Amino acid sequence: MNIIGIAACTSGIAHTYIAKEKLTKAGIALGHTIHIETQGTIGIEDELSAEQVKNADVVIIAADIKIKGKDRFKGKRIVEIPTDLAIKAPKQIINKIDNEINN
Numbered sequence: 001m002n003i004i005g006i007a008a009c010t011s012g013i014a015h016t017y018i019a020k021e022k023l024t025k026a027g028i029a030l031g032h033t034i035h036i037e038t039q040g041t042i043g044i045e046d047e048l049s050a051e052q053v054k055n056a057d058v059v060i061i062a063a064d065i066k067i068k069g070k071d072r073f074k075g076k077r078i079v080e081i082p083t084d085l086a087i088k089a090p091k092q093i094i095n096k097i098d099n100e101i102n103n
Contacts, residue, residue: 001098003027003034004052005060006067009083012041019062019086020046026090030098036060039067048072058097062086077101 005023009015020036027034035052038045050072053059059073061080079097086093 001032001057001094001101002055003032003058003060003094003097004048004056005034005036006039006048006063006069007036007083007086008039008063008065008067010064012039015064015083015087016040019083022087022090023060023062023094026094030091030094032094032098036062039063044068057101060086060093060097 007016007019007023009019016038017040020038023036024034035048036046037048053072053076056076059076059078061067061078062083063080064083081093
């Protein structure tokens, strides 16, 4: 799968970046392409390009707050989860999405 996503927590510090790291490592370990944008205290980092959005099979939004730019994902399969779930069970989440898309 080609996975993109956004990570954002209420304080915009720890959980944002940990969720990004966990999802990225899990996606790569499971053989997928993955790019996660962060929306933290210093703003948007690793912003998703229009090309990445166009080519995405799924969008994972790991957020505890309202994210910016959600409208760019119109027509895409979106999975919304809290950041703590992305941190605790990233492989399970990605496997579940993969199973739903491919079955």
